Amino acid sequence: MSESIAVKAHQLYKAFGRRPNEMVRKLASGASRADVANLGTAAVIDASFEVKQGEIFVVMGLSGSGKSTLIRMLNGLLEATSGTVTVGGTQITGIPPKQLREVRRRNVSMVFQHFALLPHRTVLDNAAYGLEVQGFSLDERRERAMAVVERVGLSGWEDKFPSQLSGGMQQRVGLARALASDTDILLMDEAFSALDPLIRREMQEQLVELQAELGKTIIFITHDLNEAMFLGDRIAVMRDGRIVQVGTPDDILTDPANDYVAQFVQDVDRARVLTASGVMEPAKSVVSASAGPRAALRVMRDLQTSAAFVVGNGRKLVGVVRDKDVMRQVKAGERDLTAAVRTEVATVDGDAHLTDLFELSVESELPVAVLDDKQRLLGVIPRVTLLAALGNVSSNTGEVAVVEPPATISMEIITETLRATAGAEDDLVGSSEGGAR
Amino acid sequence: MNDFRIPIGEWGEAFVEFITEFFSPVFDVIRAVFGGFYEGVDWVLVTPPFWVIIVLITALGFWARGWLFAVGTAVGLFVIVGVDQWETAMDTLALVLVSALIAIALSIPLGILGARSRTASNIMKPILDFMQTLPAFVYLIPALILFRIGIVPGIVATIIFSMAPGVRLTELGIRGVDKEVVEAGYAFGASPRRILRQIQLPLAAPTIMAGVNQVIMLSLSMVVIAGMVGAGGLGGVIVQALSRIDFGLGLEAGLAVVILAILLDRLTASLGVRRKRRARPSQTSADSVSTDPGSTDSESVDTMPSVGAPAFQGSTHRG
Structure with a gap:
């Protein structure tokens, strides 16, 4: 096998409610999300997929489809009710908190929808946050963070505070923070959804460029099909907690798995997705x-x-x-x-x-x-x-x-x-x- | 109906008797510690000539709020000297500082606990309500039995009465910190302790400082009651004036209380604001500092570096 698996999810379930295990049992035996609604919310139902090293894997779905819950199980921010998550060969479901923190420091970083920057810290110190948690000295982490800050195009802004930056620039800081911690895997939760369209386009292009250069494995969550099609090497389409199709953008456009996906893709800008x-x-x-x-x-x-x-x-x-x-x-x-x-x-x-x-x-x-x-x-x-x-x-x-x-x-x-x-x-x-x- | 009675009073008495009998050494220690603490602070405030203290407090006022407030501070303090209440005012200030300090030292950790655990929060809520609303005279009685007359029962009663807003606002402040920022801390592998220290407490600081301010103000409102159990200070003077129907004396001491209250309120209120201002230096408009730490100010920079393309105003839609 020339390409190895970076992240693997196997029969993942996440249920919120008083008796989550009972919900999972019912769901596993074929109950739908609506059937168990009286017990609680079934956020993610039987999700299995593999993300290859160095690919951009997009999880796409409308709000409430469970995609944000899914991505949070991939770094253990939410504990899976059932099923396993494997990151770089290590199973991260069911391990003690200390070990989980270690995985987050070394293997998986994350970019957030509303940037989630520390407002009381400068751009440089925000970018250095992951390194700080990893235990680098002040000088070393600032030096490393500075290189990344320059790479995302924010040189000259390193001493500013997040509130002095525009939305697009704040998200560059978020991206810099994730890149600086030098993990192989990057989780991006609706990372560009809060930006206006022109900036979003620019950020998407920069992300593709960075990915080609650094070879990171990126798992990107979005509700925007055009974004999914533009970024994704492969796309998983989610609906009501289940993954309904996984495939390349071309696959999903030309061969939708069901009517839902077909309806979803009918509005996509085909000229930007289909290749010659x-x-x-x-x-x-x-x-x-x-x-x-x-x-x-x-x-x-x-x-x-x-x-x-x-x-x-x-x-x-x-x-x-x-x-x-x-x-x-x-x-x-x-x-x-x-x-x-x-x-x-x-x-x-x-x-x-x-x-x-x-x-x-x-x-x-x-x-x-x-x-x-x-x-x-x-x-x-x-x-x-x-x-x-x-x-x-x-x-x-x-x-x-x-x-x-x-x-x-x-x-x-x-x-x-x-x-x-x-x-x-x-x-x-x-x-x-x-x-x- | 007369036969039926719930003997809560008897239970309470029995309880107080019980702890006096078996825990009196503990209360003696508390009495010694609180008393010593008060004596120390009081000594620092009373020993130097009054003008030294006035200069120091005025300088503090200048540093915290500027020259106008400094002038007001100086005038106010001279009025206290002018009505011959300087020493009693300093006694009261020492009482307030000591009680408030102990109350804050207890309430912030409790607030953090409440923010961490729903159960702890649910248990504390009724107890805090009880402490804040039970008339102070009621718990003064056991306080008198346990600590005997003097400054210490006054301090204890003040702490009990003033703690609640400290706990509540700390909990509220921490719970109000942007969830995504806390999540970001976890996502990068930070420990809960580090997140508390580097993210939750700094971001909740304005709310916690509002709590500190409330604790101090409530402490000050207890001085008269503390005066009744022999704590002295301005409270003692007011109680004396009341018993002699001496309106003049009461007015002078009351005015001194008001001056102290305004000073303490403005000083502590400005501390929370200063923190925030320092966190955002060279802000184009310092007044637009928003209370929500996660929100962007309207004065976002609207040029992008290096990319060269004209960027549009960064819009951060929240929620």
Whole structure:
């Protein structure tokens, strides 16, 4: 196993009430949250999941879905009624308080919705709080905290008090405090929900950047689906205390587990969530660079299109050919297709979000080519496909494959040309020589 | 109906008799400690010439509230000297300081206990009600039996009467500390003791100081009753004036009590505020210091560092 498990929750229950154990027994045997409402509140019901090292795991749900209770069981702020939590290989359910404090100091830190800063301490001393609890000397903890304060973009503010800072800056201090204690795992409880939208966006981007740089495992709680989709490597959707689906953002958008999730995701900004590789179609109009112009022309004729992507060794994209150019080559009896290749092709990375595709799609007459990091052609995104993905309708009409751009030269003329120029070595209807797929 | 009677009085008497018999050494120790404490404080206040004390208290007033209050302090104290009540006033001040100090030393830990445990809070609540509302003369009787006449029963009665707001406001203050901030302390692995010392007490300080202020004011209101059991001071003078129907003397001593009360109230009230001000230096508007430690002032800074993008006013919606 190359990726290890940072946090594991196994059949977690949390019930508030006079007889929590009885509630758990009933819930485990299939009772719903409403069935046990007379006994108390079932906050979390049978939650099991694993968070991999270095991933951003988002728990998403509306208020009252139990997500805040769930995250508080992951560092023992709330004791689970039943079930186990394992953090970095250590089971933290049912251990004595002293040991639990040790886990909180070394392994798990937390960022809070309303920042929870100490108002009587400066920014620097707030950021150093975790280190102070860990027992570092004043000089050392200030030095370390200063580095983190600079990293989150608050240099020059270290001697100010929280009340002198704006909301976004206060949360940077909260983030700095969690980062300074240098734990592998970061719990973030609605960390950006109290910020206004522009600041929130900025903080989300900074978090993704920090995560890429520091490789922390982040468990992020939110009620905002767009935030979940933007941040999450994987998302757990909670409803009424239960986890109803765990999956990647694409999974949840394209394959919701039930009507609830489907309804939930219908308002999401799909362009920001879906990736190019998630919506692309297989490239049909493709020829190998080593194939001749005649093969290229035949591919275009068969697909009734006026352009074909040309790939070299290992499906590396070379460029694109247009039917007029190839037609001229065929008429002139040329054999080298690469002479007709045009290199001005719109390409995107497979991980690009659809928002990045609009401009390319508008400017380019051809479908946008989707490449992997080795410049290999993975697929194409015609405009129709882009629109269909945004509208959440299938672009597959069944009979006619989507091929853009439409042919500019009629099929008969192409066939005629091919026949007229056919050499002895070339059969009339042969398709063996081209790279048509 | 005359046959039926609940013998609460007899029980009480029996109880007092019982503790006098078996615990009198304990009460002798308490008597010696309280008495000694009072003598010491009183000696410090009475021994120097009056102007030395006036200068010291005026300086304290200047440090706490500024020159206007300092001038008022000096004038007030000179009035006490002018009506020839200086020594009795200092006796009373010593009584109030000693009782209030002991009451605070008892009530803050009890308040912390109440904030920690619902059960403790539920047990203490009726007892505190009892202590505060039972007429002082009633518990003066056993206090007299146990401690004999003099300053000590006065101190004990004052402590009993004035403790309640100290306990209540300490508990209220700690319970009122932003839950999320306390949770943050736990989340970073702090021990309950550290959280109490570094988070709960500092953030509850304004409320606790209001409690301290109340304890002192209630102590002062007991001086006349303390005077009746021979505690002396201004209370003793007022009791004397009452027995002689001497309105002039009563008025002078009463005025001295009022002056002491105002001084003590303003001084202790300003201590809580000073703490908060010091916690937020270079605040653009010191007046807008809010009582809720977690809330942001309206004067939030509205530029973001390093990022460069114009930031909007940080809005911290609470709740």
